[in-house]
Amino acid sequence: MNPLVSRAQDGDQAAFEQLYRAHVGRVYALCLRMTADPSRAEELTQDVFVRTWRRLGSFRGRSAFSSWLYRLTVNVVLGALRTERRRDRRVTLAADLDELEVAAPAPAGGTALDLEAGIRALPPRARTVLVLHDIEGYTHDEVGKLMDIAPGTAKAQLHRARTLLRGWLER
Amino acid sequence: MTHPDATNLHEYADGTLPAASVPVLEGHLEGCAACREEVGRLRRYLADVARLPRSIEPGRDLWTDIQSNLVVRRKRDPTHPWTRRVALLAAAVVLVVMSSVITRMVVQPRAPTPAMGLDRGPEMLVRFQQTEREYARAIAELEEVLEVARSRLAPETVVLIERNLAVIDAAIDEARMTIAQDSAGVEVLVMLTQRYEDKLELLRRVTRLATQS
Numbered sequence: 001m002n003p004l005v006s007r008a009q010d011g012d013q014a015a016f017e018q019l020y021r022a023h024v025g026r027v028y029a030l031c032l033r034m035t036a037d038p039s040r041a042e043e044l045t046q047d048v049f050v051r052t053w054r055r056l057g058s059f060r061g062r063s064a065f066s067s068w069l070y071r072l073t074v075n076v077v078l079g080a081l082r083t084e085r086r087r088d089r090r091v092t093l094a095a096d097l098d099e100l101e102v103a104a105p106a107p108a109g110g111t112a113l114d115l116e117a118g119i120r121a122l123p124p125r126a127r128t129v130l131v132l133h134d135i136e137g138y139t140h141d142e143v144g145k146l147m148d149i150a151p152g153t154a155k156a157q158l159h160r161a162r163t164l165l166r167g168w169l170e171r
Numbered sequence: 172m173t174h175p176d177a178t179n180l181h182e183y184a185d186g187t188l189p190a191a192s193v194p195v196l197e198g199h200l201e202g203c204a205a206c207r208e209e210v211g212r213l214r215r216y217l218a219d220v221a222r223l224p225r226s227i228e229p230g231r232d233l234w235t236d237i238q239s240n241l242v243v244r245r246k247r248d249p250t251h252p253w254t255r256r257v258a259l260l261a262a263a264v265v266l267v268v269m270s271s272v273i274t275r276m277v278v279q280p281r282a283p284t285p286a287m288g289l290d291r292g293p294e295m296l297v298r299f300q301q302t303e304r305e306y307a308r309a310i311a312e313l314e315e316v317l318e319v320a321r322s323r324l325a326p327e328t329v330v331l332i333e334r335n336l337a338v339i340d341a342a343i344d345e346a347r348m349t350i351a352q353d354s355a356g357v358e359v360l361v362m363l364t365q366r367y368e369d370k371l372e373l374l375r376r377v378t379r380l381a382t383q384s
Contacts, residue, residue, distance in 0.1 A: 013241060020234055025226030032227060042229050049233075050240045054319070115219055134220045159181050162216065 001061035009056045016056075020049055023066060027073050033131045034077045036120040044080055048073045074132065074146055081124060118168045126161035133158050174206055175199055184213035299360055306367040313374035320381035332377050339373065342366045 007015035027048055031041035052069060059068055119127060125147075132138045132146065133154070140158070144151040175196055182188035183196050200207050321329060346363035 013238065016241070017234060017238070020237065024233065025228050028229045029225060029227035038230065042231070042233060045229060046233050046237050046240070049237045053241050112219070112223060115223060134217070135223060135225075155178065155181075159178060162181065162213070163177075166212065166216065 002065050005059065005065050016053060023069055026070065030070060030073050030136065031077055033119060033135065034128055036127065044077055048076050051076060078146060081128065114169055118165045121168055122161055122164055126157055126164060129154055129157040130161040130165065174203065180206060180209050181213060184210050184217060310370055310374060313378055316378045317374060317381060320378060323381050335373055336370065339366055339370045
């Protein structure tokens with residue numbers, strides 16, 4: 001097992017800080033792309049690392065620490081998005097918030113910037129599926145399990161997300 | 172011309188289309204400029220996505236805020252599965268020890284009178300108190316684990332658990348008061364042991380539930 005992880009498991013905060021420095025960029029990128037909100041992404045990144053510290057004891061080293069951490073990140077963000085969706089539903093009584101999303105205006109700029117902006121403009125669920133599959137490399141089965149939907153639904157959502165994204169980029 | 176389903180084009184571009192379907196689709200692509208163009212667009216999109224940075228630094232250093240929320244952890248974390256196992260093992264050891272103590276007390280030849288009680292001698296009380304301390308230690312460990320994990324339980328579950336623990340604790344207090352008044356017999360010790368066992372079992376089940384959820 002990574003010696004930094006072992007030291008952090010023993011309560012060494014300096015070792016944990018090194019783990020934080022090594023992984024914060026990847027965790028924040030994941031939170032940012034899934035939420036499309038920089039300040040929410042910062043809050044969730046903090047939450048992820050606080051939870052990681054609490055749960056380090058359950059990390060057994062069967063997978064790479066980074067894989068374990070990124071999966072924890074996905075679960076934390078999905079949990080937050082579910083809670084927010086439930087709360088918003090109660091407030092708006094909307095049957096499907098995805099349909100109510102308003103796309104952000106397309107900015108001028110290079111391909112990567114356009115692509116990032118296009119991903120941010122996607123409806124939340126479509127964005128989540130696209131980030132998990134196309135950027136993070138999860139399979140349809142894994143995306144389905146993480147989001148508690150059937151793999152076929154995950155696949156359909158992905159294709160819809162790609163179509164929406166392309167439509168947004170081409171306008 | 173019948174075009175393939177859009178899903179097939181996505182899967183072909185992703186490289187996940189089942190091998191048996193590939194020749195059919197490629198046959199179609201040879202004669203269909205529109206689908207070739209669609210596959211080309213999908214591949215360009217995938218290449219663009221693959222070039223996106225995997226890492227983005229947040230706008231500010233989050234470490235200070237994170238550190239202020241880290242609970243100082245002892246070297247042996249109660250949430251660690253090994254520690255949990257130790258706690259359960261401790262409870263199991265206590266059960267074995269207690270069973271043997273009770274068995275010895277019950278099966279030793281003696282007159283069926285109040286002499287069976289604690290007035291048979293201070294050594295039985297001392298032995299029981301030692302066992303009781305072991306119960307207390309095992310219970311405290313499980314309570315510590317539960318404290319860490321209780322946020323994962325539904326509020327109604329927490330209420331139910333606390334109600335049950337209160338009932339068991341009341342029975343334990345009553346039995347201990349009886350012992351303190353020197354009026355206890357072996358049956359009180361057996362009853363007290365059973366209440367400790369009830370408490371351990373409840374805590375074991377709840378911690379298992381909370382740490383698995």
